[in-house]
Amino acid sequence: MNFGLVTLFVLAIVLFPLVMHRHPEAIRPTLITMRQQFTMILLRMPFALIAAAYLGLIIPPDAVAAVLGEEGGARGVLAAFLIGAIIPGGPVMMFPLALILWRSGAGEAQMVSFLTSWTVVALQRSLTFEIPLVGVKFAIFRLASSWMMPLLAGGIAMGLVAWTALSPP
């Protein structure tokens, strides 16, 4: 049985009564928010999956594996870090893309570096949200203290992967 599905199911079963009990007044707005998010994602998901499936057919696995494959080691982690830092788009786009790359032969540690760089360095998010909301100086300081973190995560993941063996679902 799928570990992710079970985790989410257990969490839903635990959290729902907790919200009912502690914030009974929030039930209605909660259901409205859920419906909004479902509509939003149900509209996007089919297109994301279509794009993912057909891109997956035409992206040459050899090329992905050569750049981001497990054999690429630290060089692959670095390449994944650079791609993740500059690539634009929210989670609806990123996670299907991550799945294609993984299925096409990218290594697990390289995927950790890729996704972590997309969330931590996130140059596009910086331009669209961070600089308008908190300013250039903050953005520069944030980058100065965190840009190398995804590489570190990739390195730790390489160590962890050496013990385990993962494959895309």
Added chain:
Amino acid sequence: MRQAKQRGRGGPPLLDSGFWILVALAATSTVAAVAIKGTGGLAEGGQVILRDLKVILPQITLGITVGVLFSVLVPSSVISRYLGEQSGVRGILLAQVFGMLMPGGPFTSFPLVAALGRLGAGIGPLMSFLVGWEAVGLHRMMVWELPFMGGEFALLRLLSCLPLPFLAGFLAMWLARKFPGIRPEFHG
């Protein structure tokens, strides 16, 4: 213009530019796949789509449910109440935990960081909070990473990222001390 696209109850805009980019990407990749692989590619891709939908849809449904419930239980007001007064190494650790628990996107997190900065939170805890939200982000993990990448991968990335917020917070504290000129200011 933006207002016109929003729905009556103040929900997120349904058909924003991101949506049309996805549609365009889906159309382009389908055409490209047919051009390269012929109509056989169409069927092959169709099977992948159906298989993915069967796996991902139930999980993302649960993921959204859990994500929304979670943001009711951990509202940003609670986070700012506890974090505003903390500083030092203890503050960095606590901020990491709050950052990891923090739900919502960049529209929530950056204004919150600015507000916390004005309330007097130290630069170390602020950075630890932000990197905790960015790198670990349990909310995003539940809604997106578990459905798409599976539990084992999510666990691998969680373990690999666990030290990062603390380290970033510590580095930020050191940088702000060593080079006071680059320290960002938060004006009320």
